Amino acid sequence: MPHVITQSCCSDGSCVYACPVNCIHPSPDEPGFATAEMLFIDPVACVDCGACVSACPVGAISPDTRLEPKQLPFVELNAAFYPKREGKLPPTSKLAPVLEAPRIERGDGPLRVAIVGSGPAAMYAADELLTQRGVEVNVFEKLPTPYGLVRAGVAPDHQTTKRVTSLFDKITSERGFGFYLNVEVGNHVSHADLLTHHHAVLYAVGASTDRRLDVEGMGMAGSGTATEFVAWFNGHPDQASLPVDLSHERVVVVGNGNVALDVARILTTDPDALAGTDIADHALTVLRGSAVREVVIVARRRPADSAFTLPELIGLTATHEVVLDAADHELVREDLAEASDPLVKGKLEILAKLGDAAAPSDRPRIRLAYRLTPQRLLGRERVEGMAFTVTGTDEVRTLPAGLVLTSIGYRGTPIRDLPFDETTGTVPNDDGRVTGAPGTYVAGWIKRGPTGFIGTNKSCAAQTVRELVADFNAGVLPGPTARSGELDRLVRRRQPALVDVAGWRAIDSAEVARGGTERPRAKFTVVDEMLEAAATAPRAPLHQRLLSGLLR
Incomplete structure (x- = not known):
């Protein structure tokens, strides 16, 4: 019963150091650690001790027999990171090299x-x-x-x-x-x-801040950035009053990293499913009235160059309808024939199995579109769509849309x-x-x-x-x-x-209480409300405050 790392892996490496047989890689001392999309457990070397489960701060590790159906692809994904071998490896006491915390050698004060x-x-x-x-x-x-x-x-x-x-x-x-x-x-x-x-x-x-897309029309009503949109549905006080109009059937997201997938997923998820999360109340209200039927995630380059990670793609396709049009399916087939990198090949194999965008759908869906270079936004007073050129050509294509969000990176x-x-x-x-x-x-x-x-x-x-x-x-x-x-x-x-610290704990407790039994928390989205909650924190006794001041 080997253990398996799944989609929510945060790659902080705590599991690496907890493992008694060094079967989780890449480890922080290995070259690929900083760029790895996730960590992987060697199913042959794993001794099923469960130490990694306790060490993981985000609950991303489970025995292979306890995975949900949508998590089953991660069994093969973990195994694919390691060479093929027959049988179990002999037990080992080798541990991953631990980088010791720096030792303070001066003794003349804190x-x-x-x-x-x-x-x-x-x-x-x-x-x-x-x-x-x-x-x-x-x-x-x-x-x-x-x-x-x-x-x-x-x-x-x-x-x-x-x-x-x-x-x-x-x-x-x-x-x-x-x-x-x-x-x-x-x-x-x-x-x-x-x-x-x-x-x-x-x-x-x-x-x-976001990297800005410098094309004509950016800034008009109905255009914005994915970062602003994510902050809006997460209740960030700076974006709580962001005007979000979802009265049109299509949204275009420019860029295809994980943030773009997040935006598309939230826009096409049943609001009743989101009601049990910590999504901001104002966002849930707008999403309940949404007319969006399709979110198109647009990329300049080919499918093999997709910026989203394989774990996020696996998670998305397990819960949402994701489609490609015929031309993009052909691009996937071409790229798959040339792919050698295991993670790229894994993405392409999933993309190859996606449905056809020409088929009718009875629920909101996500369409991935490739080789489209943004040219300009359409509309006068507000966004009505976006014009693209087919990358490397002069051919122009347009996508009608009521909302265009850019997701081309942070800065x-x-x-x-x-x-x-x-x-x-x-x-x-x-x-x-x-x-x-x-x-x-x-x-x-x-x-x-x-x-x-x-x-x-x-x-x-x-x-x-x-x-x-x-x-x-x-x-x-x-x-x-x-x-x-x-x-x-x-x-x-x-x-x-x-x-x-006491004030933050008071805010935290108040948000959890507001969430009741149905939600992990109901966030405050206004600074004054946060400060009111913080003010309810009991003050430490005077002697304790004086002692704390002397010790700090």
């Missing part, structure tokens, strides 16, 4: 680090730092709620992926951890302020007082050390660009933390000039409405 951002890269960095005693970490986030794209970017029907927040909540309970939520660095406090109160500042702010934005590379949309750095800015570090997408998955940030953050601690041990990080406890007074003076 290492104090400010982390800007509260998404996966930030929380993994905090976890890595707090593995040792005598470290203080303060996490700053401009929203009253933490966890970045896990909260506002993971689709509501992927609740298992969101389980990683349970791990993050445990990190917030660590001695030495502090939250400064609803505090914007660059507004309430400056980079210089943070360096005054810490040895180092680590930015893990992600890539918060980092400049950070005040730090260098910025406009070409890559990242902060220039050397293994996380910011170029020309002593005491300043980066992790996550602002460090490496928008690549990888939630768990990829774990090894990325660990690399940065190793460099930070090495600099601390070498004595190249000047100590804070402000005394411990002054930071809290400074921030509260400039932002009285800050939310700390």
Whole structure:
């Protein structure tokens, strides 16, 4: 009964280190780890101990006998990563090489680090730092709620992926951890302020904007970005009032990565199925009145170049009607004849089995379209469709649509007082050390660009933390000039409405209570409502607050 890794794999590598026989790959020390679409269990070497199940933060691993029907393709997918062999491998005690947490060697006071951002890269960095005693970490986030794209970017029907927040909540309970939520660095406090109160500042702010499609008509009513749309249905307060009109039968999504699949899946899912998730109430109301019958996901290149991952394609086709037109089926056949990469071949084999777009459908469906290069949006006052050229030709094709969303990638934005590379949309750095800015570090997408998955940030953050601690041990990080406890007074003076760990837990509890027995939570989508919930958190006794100030 070998265990199997399934669609919700976050690739953080926790399962790798839990496995007593080193049968989960690629591991963080292997070249393919950073770009792997998921991790894979060797069915021949697996000893069925279940250690990986307990270690997985998102519940992605199950025995092969307990898989749901839609998960069965992952049995073959896991096995295909390994060479064909006969019989079981002999038992082994070989373990995956564990990269030890950096050891703090100085004994002249605690290492104090400010982390800007509260998404996966930030929380993994905090976890890595707090593995040792005598470290203080303060996490700053401009929203009253933490966890970045896990909260506002993971689709509501992927609740298992969101389980990683349970791990993050445990990190917030660590001695030495502090939250400064609803505090914007660059507004309430400056980079210089943070360096005054810490040895180092680590930015893990992600890539918060979209890459923009520069064609005529973008910006008119009925056009937008997938990122905005995802934030809207996830209840992000900045997009809660986004005007979304679903009164037309077709939506076009330009770009075919996983985010595009998320958008198409939510638009074609029965709202009653979404009602049991944490989707924003305003989004569920609009989706219940939707007239959308088809979402067309458009790509410039061929099927072999599809940007979505194989696990996401498997998951999508197991639950939704996905089709291709005849010309695209022919492209798939051509690409399949030439494919050699196992993951690319796996995608093409699934695409080859999709239905024909010419066949009638009795439910909303998703159509994948290839070799179409965006030319312009159609319409005057609002979108009526989109014109494309067939890639590499002058042939023009049009798609009538009432909503056009672009999904062509994320991009980092400049950070005040730090260098910025406009070409890559990242902060220039050397293994996380910011170029020309002593005491300043980066992790996550602002460090490496928008690549990888939630768990990829774990090894990325660990690399940065190793460099930070090495600099601390070498004595190249000047100590804070402000005394411990002054930071809290400074921030509260400039932002009285800050939310700390207790405030976040009050918001979290209130959202869970609002969800009742039918939903995991009902999110607040207005900042003032979040702050009202945070204000209900009981204050710690005076002696405890004074002691905390002395210890931090």
